[in-house]
Amino acid sequence: MKLTPVSITLSNCAKTFRGTRVLEPLELQIGTGETLVLLGPSGCGKTTTLRLIAGLETPDPGGRVRFGDDDVTSLPIEKRAVGMVFQNYALFPNLTVRGNVGYGLRIRRVGAEETRRRVDELLAMMRLTDHADKPVDQLSGGQRQRVALARALAPQPRVLLLDEPLTALDARLRDTLRGEMNALLRELGITTVYVTHDQAEAMELGDRIVVMSAGRIEQIGAPRDIYYRPANRAVAQFIGTINRLAGAWRDGMLTTLGGAVPAPEPRAARRESLDRRDRNNARGSQTAQTARNSHATEATLASETHEVFFRPEDAWLADPSTAQLRGTVEHAAFLGERTRLTIRDAAPDALIVDVAGRVELARGTAVGISIAQDALIALS
Numbered sequence: 001m002k003l004t005p006v007s008i009t010l011s012n013c014a015k016t017f018r019g020t021r022v023l024e025p026l027e028l029q030i031g032t033g034e035t036l037v038l039l040g041p042s043g044c045g046k047t048t049t050l051r052l053i054a055g056l057e058t059p060d061p062g063g064r065v066r067f068g069d070d071d072v073t074s075l076p077i078e079k080r081a082v083g084m085v086f087q088n089y090a091l092f093p094n095l096t097v098r099g100n101v102g103y104g105l106r107i108r109r110v111g112a113e114e115t116r117r118r119v120d121e122l123l124a125m126m127r128l129t130d131h132a133d134k135p136v137d138q139l140s141g142g143q144r145q146r147v148a149l150a151r152a153l154a155p156q157p158r159v160l161l162l163d164e165p166l167t168a169l170d171a172r173l174r175d176t177l178r179g180e181m182n183a184l185l186r187e188l189g190i191t192t193v194y195v196t197h198d199q200a201e202a203m204e205l206g207d208r209i210v211v212m213s214a215g216r217i218e219q220i221g222a223p224r225d226i227y228y229r230p231a232n233r234a235v236a237q238f239i240g241t242i243n244r245l246a247g248a249w250r251d252g253m254l255t256t257l258g259g260a261v262p263a264p265e266p267r268a269a270r271r272e273s274l275d276r277r278d279r280n281n282a283r284g285s286q287t288a289q290t291a292r293n294s295h296a297t298e299a300t301l302a303s304e305t306h307e308v309f310f311r312p313e314d315a316w317l318a319d320p321s322t323a324q325l326r327g328t329v330e331h332a333a334f335l336g337e338r339t340r341l342t343i344r345d346a347a348p349d350a351l352i353v354d355v356a357g358r359v360e361l362a363r364g365t366a367v368g369i370s371i372a373q374d375a376l377i378a379l380s
């Protein structure tokens, strides 16, 4: 497929419907060929943002939308060269698969031969060749979704916009199609904006994720950044499961019900250490960084809210006599590849700890828990 992807820039883009502002002014740059995922709870403004990019809505006065160097703010959707896929696919039920995929080319008066060539190529790419002449209502949900994608790509758009394209499918199919979608977007290299409220989809597909809530951007970052370095509680609680340890600071340790844990590394140091862990290349200007970090530690602790957070998979069971925290098993959920423990009395809130392997623990068993220091997260 011959595609010429572009970057997208939204500047000062707010949206008000009948006096109610549903999107605060936002700034967003999407790189050429990047897959950017808009993630957040229902009603947070994801679809509105996508529609501003599509040209289905215009931003409040002062907002601008650019594709590369082109200011497209006042262009309608049909002049923006975008391909769109919706949750319900919006296929034409009276047309065959081939008719649906070729639709956008016919209305653009592309010649019959070129149309056939492009449609055949897309049908092959989407593994739909054998279904080309079927009416779309004879297809499975996954196949319809692939027809919708092929139809969006046929006119060779500059940008691909996907609004919850997998949501209507059952969980198992969604997992399979997520992998296929990932491979396809990498292969096409098209600039893609993908709306979802499903974190697994966001993590697997996004080069970067934009976490939104109540019409605002809470954080923009690579999936690992968002997961391991959430900017605030809203992000941490929306993405995955997170445990809270509340207590009092004593000698650099947070003392809670069942023991004590060391102070988390402040954000700057944490970023450094995670980057080291991720990329395994810790050389560079370490000395200056370390000086900045020790300064940051004191500043962070002084303003600390007496709580730290950690993910369930970052803790492990340890001998209670040497563990950081002690508690009792409230519940052990065997999930196949791991067991999810709910542990009481270690902290004011119950803690969730994931353990791999063959673990069988009865309710009431006394356990010890330790947590990797670089996995402790301080949040505002």
Ligand SMILES: Nc1ncnc2c1ncn2[C@@H]1O[C@H](COP(=O)(O)OP(=O)(O)OP(=O)(O)O)[C@@H](O)[C@H]1O
Pocket (backbone or CB within 6 Å): 017, 018, 022, 040, 041, 042, 043, 044, 045, 046, 047, 048, 049, 197
């Ligand atoms: N045309 C409209 N007129 C009035 N209000 C609207 C309109 N479109 C969206 N809204 C409101 O704007 C807010 C954001 O909606 P939007 O569809 O962007 O959210 P979302 O994050 O995509 O949610 P969902 O995941 O449920 O689709 C919601 O409160 C919604 O009711």
